[in-house]
Amino acid sequence: MKYFTGEGGVVERGSVEGRMASVSILTQGCSANQSDSEAMAGVLEREGFFLIDDPSEADVVVVNTCTVKGPTEAALRRILSRLDPAKVVLAGCVPQADPASFTEYARLGPGQLDKVAEAARARLEGKALTFLGRREEAERLSLPSVRRNRFVEVVPIAQGCLSACAFCKTKHARGALRSYPVDAVVRRVSGAVAEGAREVWLTSQDCGAYGKDKGSSLAELLRAVLTIPRKFKIRVGMANPEHCKGMIDELISAFRDERVYKFLHVPVQAGSERVVRAMRRGHTVDDFTRVVAAFRKVFPRITIATDIICGYPGETREDFEETLSLVHEVRPDVVNISRFWPRPGTPAARLRPLPGWEVKRRSGELTSLFQRIALENNKQWMGWEGGVLFTEKGKEGTVIGRNDAYKQVVVRGGEELLGKRKRVRVEEVSSFDVRGRVIGAD
Helix, strand or coil: CCCCCCCCCCHHHHEECCEECEEEEEECCCHHHHHHHHHHHHHHHHCCCEECCCHHHCCEEEEEECCCCHHHHHHHHHHHHCCCHHHEEEEEHHHHHCCCCCCCCEEECCCCHHHHHHHHHHHHCCCCCEECCCCCCCCHHHCCCCCCCCCEEEEECEECECCCCCCCCHHHHHCECEECCHHHHHHHHHHHHHCCCCEEEEECCCHHHCCCCCCCCHHHHHHHHCCCCCCCEEEECCCCHHHHHHHHHHHHHHHCCCCECCEEECCCECCCHHHHHHCCCCCCHHHHHHHHHHHHHHCCCCEEEEEEEECCCCCCHHHHHHHHHHHHHHCCCEEEEEECCCCCCCHHHHCCCCCHHHHHHHHHHHHHHHHHHHHHHHHCCCCCEEEEEEEEECCCCEEEEECCCCCEEEEECCHHHCCCEEEEEEEEECCCCEEEEEEEEC
């Protein structure tokens, strides 16, 4: 990975009125989108563009979009209403999933990231080019990248997934699973760590499916990445229970390495077996609980994250009570709670929705339960002492780090702590994080 400055005789390729043209990149959505934005930033800098944060001051604005939820697309429309359409390159999942929409903008699909500079140059000339469709993406990991956080490298390990969830629009944009070669991922991670990255996120639409199209697996990939002879931390991204359940022992073996955060993100989406089947999830609630139990047996303080959709069409009160019971039983540390939003073109969009007020009520009820459980979970960290890697500036003179269980730890401090691992004592907790003070080196 390299940081390109636009120097070395390439400035004229992204210039306007004799100066370097400026580009601002706005990103919606998941860590995979974040990685895509960093790759587009790398391509743009290589081609002589200058990156700035303020879209109002930019010659070109790249908006990297997310199609997961209706409110996210509504937010996108608000963003676009504040921008000059002649400056915009609309990138990511929205234009790819709905190619007949937003045709007044230049458009760029997630499989066409290397074309972003061409689209931006055309914008400077008053043209709106469209680069959609899927291509062979073997070179995705060789694209240049500009990390927004110099201590965290987000590495995509695959594009697409093997699932066919009834509610999901992302599959329309990202397509079927295409796993990137193990050696390419290892080279990317090794290069980033050599440049100073202290934390690596392995990300995709479903990390659990990695390699199933190539006779490999997520566990095999982790073993390969862990051969890199350097100190760094690995966060494994979301993995569906459908795929985790068949390699529990192999994953646990890889997670034993101290460089792997003890963090597991396994989305269950509902606590009712009937609703999970209706969602076409490909797993059972029991699959989810067995995966969680197996990991907790070996790593008692592991951080468990899951996703739940409230108010899926046809969900009865009894179904929802099963979801509440599941959360009460499993006591996850993180629950990403979403109200059901019908996404055009998905099977679930054809179903009769529940009343909006009822969906809102269920979401609030689940949120209250989770926040209580999260606080109770975090109280178990009171008085804990141990190592924390700091990678992010917080608010009001604080920095944010993670301990080995990927628990968010906030302390007073400045940039001098970033990229460093320190010993911390926890003295205060909330539903969202734990807070403490640095007591020495780790």
